[in-house]
Amino acid sequence: MKIVVLGGDGFCGWPASLHLSDLGHDVIIVDNLSRRRIDEELGASSLTPIRSIEERVEAWREVSGHQLRFVELDVAQDYDGLVALLADERPDSLVHFAEQRAAPYSMKSPGHKRYTVDNNTNATHNVLCALVDAGLDTHVVHLGTMGVYGYGTAGMKIPEGYLDVEVRLDEPAEGTVSQQMLYPTNPGSIYHLTKCLDQQLFAYYAKNDALRITDLHQGIIWGTHTDQTLRDERLVNRFDYDGDYGTVLNRFLMQAAVGYPLTVHGTGGQTRAFIHIRDMVRCVQIALENPPSRGDRVKIFNQMTQTHRVRDLAELVARISGATVELVPNPRHEAAENDLHVSNDTFLDLGLEPTLLEEGLLVEVEDVARRYADRVDLDKIPCTSVWTKEQQPGVPVSRTPAGQKTA
C-alpha cells in the first residue's frame, strides 16, 4: 500500500516507517522536525546519536534498497500543503504520529500548554478535514494513549475504547437499557487531554463523513531498537532520557547505566501500561491490515502488553543493574496509588506476540544505555515541569547542592 506517516521522524514514527517500508509498502514521511527543535529549546538531546532525516533516508536506501520519501510540512499549520499532498498521492493509509507527546513538556508553562493544545488539535483536525476535502477514503491510524482512560474503576478491566453501561429510564418508561459509549475520559495532563479531544474529532468525522479511523490507545513505550534500526548505525532511533521527554522505564535504564539513582515519583504506586517498541511497529502494521469498513464507528485497540507498578519497575531495574532507588517529590498532580487492568485481546487475537519486560530489559541496559552513557547530561535528568504551583520538581536529594555526590 501507499502509506503517509505523519511524524515519521520521531521516536515511534521512524521505526514504524522503516518497518512498513521493509514490508514493501510505499512510505512517505511527513514531519516538520519540531521535535528536533524542542531538543534545542530544552538543551537536551537523544542519548543515541540520531542522524538528520536526509541521512536516515539515504542510509535506508543503501541498506534496504527501499526509497522512503520525506516531505517537511507542518500538519497543524500548512493545511493547503497537506491537502495538496494528499490529493496528489491519494494514499491508501495514513499513520498519524504528528503531535507534541510529552506530558511534562505540556505542563511546563502557559506557552507550552497552549502550544500542545493548538498543535495537536489542529494537526488532527486538519488531517480529517483534508481527507474529506480531497474526497479520499484513506484509512487513518492514530496513535492515542492509554492515558485517556481514567485508570478505571477498581474491579473493572478497561475495555478497548467503548464501555458497556446500563442506563435507567425515566417515567413513564421503566427499567434500564444497555448502551455502549466511549469510555469516559480522565486525562492526567494537558498532553493527555489533547488525545481526549482527538477522540471526539474522530468520532465526529467517522459519523458525519464516514471516514475510516483506527485509534490506538498506546501504553508507554520502552526499548529503542527494532530489527530495521539495528541494520546500520545511521538508522539508530532516538532515546529520550530528559525530565520532559524521557519515559519512565527508559529513564530507569539510563539512570542505572550512568550510576544515577532511579528517581521514583512519590511512592511509585502508579500503575501504568507498557509496550516494547518492536511490538508497537507490529501493532501499527496489524492495525493497517485490519481497517474498519466505511460507515463503521472508530475502531479502538488498546496497544499495550503489560502493566507494572512504577516502584516494582524501579526495583526490577535496580536488581538487574545494582542501581539504587530514590523516592523524589511527584511533580504531577495525580493519585499516589492506582490499579490498572486492561483488555488487549484484539491485538493478541490478531497475532501479536508480546516482548515481555523480563526478556528485554537486560539487553536494553547493555546495548543502549551503557553503550551511549558518555553522551548523558546529568543536569537534564530531573523532572522540573510541575503540574500546579503546589507541586515540586522531582529532584533527588542526593543530587541537590546540599546532598551532591562528589564527582
Next chain:
Amino acid sequence: MKIVVLGGDGFCGWPASLHLSDLGHDVIIVDNLSRRRIDEELGASSLTPIRSIEERVEAWREVSGHQLRFVELDVAQDYDGLVALLADERPDSLVHFAEQRAAPYSMKSPGHKRYTVDNNTNATHNVLCALVDAGLDTHVVHLGTMGVYGYGTAGMKIPEGYLDVEVRLDEPAEGTVSQQMLYPTNPGSIYHLTKCLDQQLFAYYAKNDALRITDLHQGIIWGTHTDQTLRDERLVNRFDYDGDYGTVLNRFLMQAAVGYPLTVHGTGGQTRAFIHIRDMVRCVQIALENPPSRGDRVKIFNQMTQTHRVRDLAELVARISGATVELVPNPRHEAAENDLHVSNDTFLDLGLEPTLLEEGLLVEVEDVARRYADRVDLDKIPCTSVWTKEQQPGVPVSRTPAGQKTA
C-alpha cells in the same frame, strides 16, 4: 461583582451585559468584533439596525447611568492581552460567549470548519490557561449547547450534564457499580463538536487547577428584545435571519413577516430545546449567583425551557401569521425524526419563570419581524451550507428560478 463578558457584542452577550450592568455589576465587554466581519463576509446583516459597540456603550450610559467598558481583543489569538487584562482587573466572574456559534457556518467549507475548531478551542483554552497563569479564582460561566447531547435515548430524560450508569465488574470481582459520568456526546456539526471539546477542557481545569466553572447547556434562543435593549433604539439587539446564523424560530418569524414560505428541513421531525432571550439573561445571572466551590467538578445546567418539534413550530407560526409552510431538502446530515426529553430542574428550582412560546410569539412577529421587514434580503434566507457532498441546500422550490414568485 466585577464581570468580564467575552463576546459581549453578540446576540446573547449584548443583552446579558446590559442585564448584568442594570443589576449594578461592573461589566467589561471583550470582543474582537469578528461576528460583524462575518456579516460582511456573508453579505448578510442583522434584520434590526444594530449600532457600533461604541454607540451602544454610550447610549447605555445615557439611558442607565451605568458605564460599560469595552476592550477589543481576540481571545483565541491575543493570549498576552488576555492575561494582562485579567491580571489587572481581577474579575470575580467571567462569562464566555466568545465563540463561532453557527452550525451551518461551521460546515460551509474546509476553511470554515478549521476556523471554528481553531477559534473556539483556543478561545476556551486561553481563558482557562490565563486564569491559572494569573492565579485567579474567577468563576467562569460558559455558554454551551444542548447539542452536545446525542438527543438521548428513547424513554430517557437528558440529565444536567452527568449521567448515572451501572458498570459491570470483571472477574474476579462481581456485580455492578454505580457511576456518574459526563453525558456521552454526539454532536451534530463541527460547531457542536467544539462545545464537546470545551467540555473536556473544563473538566480538566476543574480537576487539575480547581477552577470554578459552570457550563450552561443552552437551547436555541428565540426572541430579540430584553427589558434593557428596549429602552433605546440604539440599544437594539441583533436579529439574524440568514441561512447560516438565523436560528429556526426567528427565521420562521421573519419569513412569516415578509411573506416567504416557512422553510422546514426534511420532514421537520427534529425536536429541539428552546429558551427565550429574556430567560437566557436571567439564567446567566442565576448561574453567576450560584457558583460551584473550589475543587468541585464543573456545574452543568440545562438552560432551556421547552422542547418543540420543528414542523409543529412552523404550523404554529403559520396559524398565527397566515404564512404557508414548505418542506425543503435538509442540508444537515441528521436523523429525520427524534424525541427529546430534558431535565431543567436546577434553573426552575433557583427561581426561573419561563417565557412560554404561546405568550411571546405574536409580540415578536409584530415588534421585530414586521417592523424591520423592509431590511430583509430574500436571497440570504436559504440554508446553502451542506453537511456532506450528498446533502442539498434548503432552497424552497417556490423560490427557484423555475418556481419563482412574481414580485
